Amino acid sequence: MSRPDRYTCEETFRRLDDYLDRALGSAERALVEAHLATCEACASEYRFERGVLDTVRDRLAHLEVPASLKEKVRRALDSAREGER
Amino acid sequence: MDGAAGRLDELLDPVLAPAYAFALSLARNQADAEDLVQEAALLATRHFATYEQGSNFRSWFLRIVLNVFRGRLRTARRRPVPVELGDAPELFLYGKAAELGLLGSHPDPAAAILGRIDGETVTAAIAALPEGYREVAALAFVEELSYPEIAAMLGIPVGTVRSRLHRARHRLQQLLWSHAVERGLVATAVPEPTA
Numbered sequence: 001m002s003r004p005d006r007y008t009c010e011e012t013f014r015r016l017d018d019y020l021d022r023a024l025g026s027a028e029r030a031l032v033e034a035h036l037a038t039c040e041a042c043a044s045e046y047r048f049e050r051g052v053l054d055t056v057r058d059r060l061a062h063l064e065v066p067a068s069l070k071e072k073v074r075r076a077l078d079s080a081r082e083g084e085r
Numbered sequence: 086m087d088g089a090a091g092r093l094d095e096l097l098d099p100v101l102a103p104a105y106a107f108a109l110s111l112a113r114n115q116a117d118a119e120d121l122v123q124e125a126a127l128l129a130t131r132h133f134a135t136y137e138q139g140s141n142f143r144s145w146f147l148r149i150v151l152n153v154f155r156g157r158l159r160t161a162r163r164r165p166v167p168v169e170l171g172d173a174p175e176l177f178l179y180g181k182a183a184e185l186g187l188l189g190s191h192p193d194p195a196a197a198i199l200g201r202i203d204g205e206t207v208t209a210a211i212a213a214l215p216e217g218y219r220e221v222a223a224l225a226f227v228e229e230l231s232y233p234e235i236a237a238m239l240g241i242p243v244g245t246v247r248s249r250l251h252r253a254r255h256r257l258q259q260l261l262w263s264h265a266v267e268r269g270l271v272a273t274a275v276p277e278p279t280a
Contacts, residue, residue, distance in 0.1 A: 017250075017251045017254065018247070021225070021231075021232065021247075021250065022231070023231065023232055023247070044188065045176060045179055047195075048176075048178070048179045048182065048188075048194055048195050049176070049179070049195075050195075051193060051194075051195025051196060051199075052178055052195050052199060052258065052261075053226075053254075055195060055196070055199045055200075055202065056207050056226050056257070056261075057226055057229065059202060059203060059204040059206075059207045060103075060106045060110075060204060060207055060208070060226055060227050061102075061103075061106075062204060063102060063105060063106045063109070063204035063205070063208070064102070064204075065101045065102050065105050066105075066115065066119065068119060069101070069105060069118075069119045069122060069123070070101065072119055072120075072122075072123040073097070073101065073122065073123055073126045076123050076124075076126045076127040076130070077093070077094065077097075077126060077127075077130055079127075080127050080130035080131055081130065
């Protein structure tokens with residue numbers, strides 16, 4: 001059976017999660033990208049999903065460590081070291 | 086402070102933030118998240134000799150956080166077996182953007198919906214996922230690990246990671262929406278046209 005030389009919208013959509021997770025092989029990735037380059041409806045969905053994922057990761061990356069946690073960790077390290085002496 | 090202790094301090098300082106984000110995504114509240122990281126720091130001090138110098142300390146420390154979390158689940162006599170998540174609708178927030186008339190009219194519809202969301206809202210949404218899904222989502226979103234890396238860390242098949250992460254992401258969109266609406270962080274009505 002020959003490999004497809006292009007993906008339909010449905011075939012692209014089925015691979016969107018894996019594409020977002022950078023989990024597709026190079027051949028599938030190229031076919032998804034070729035479809036996204038020519039289909040504005042699918043590209044719009046992809047851009048939106050990418051935006052949601054980037055926002056989630058950005059917010060997690062910028063979460064501030066509470067001062068109370070820093071203090072707890074400092075105390076934990078101090079007490080562990082005291083116990084070793 | 087001796088050399089090893091000083092070295093641990095140096096390594097620990099930059100990973101506290103991701104460790105806290107990871108713990109908050111697992112533990113469902115700030116106090117429990119802080120306790121998880123505190124206990125992990127204590128264990129890291131005791132077992133620092135087992136850390137292979139030059140290897141990925143962040144990964145080593147987050148594994149300790151994960152093990153502490155799992156240990157507490159066992160202590161509470163709760164098995165860390167995931168509840169079935171069911172099929173959450175795909176493109177949930179995209180549908181909301183369409184309802185709000187943001188598609189086509191806004192340069193960045195995702196930002197228009199989630200722009201005001203904060204880190205606590207995101208961790209609360211991840212923490213609301215069932216066990217199993219929560220661990221996979223936290224490792225994928227906080228650590229940006231690949232499917233095989235998550236599978237190795239959790240001791241589950243790659244295919245399970247993949248299906249759980251896909252389902253978790255779809256459900257997460259529903260949870261983000263409801264948390265954000267609850268906190269007044271998103272507009273829930275179609276914006277009035279400007280005169």
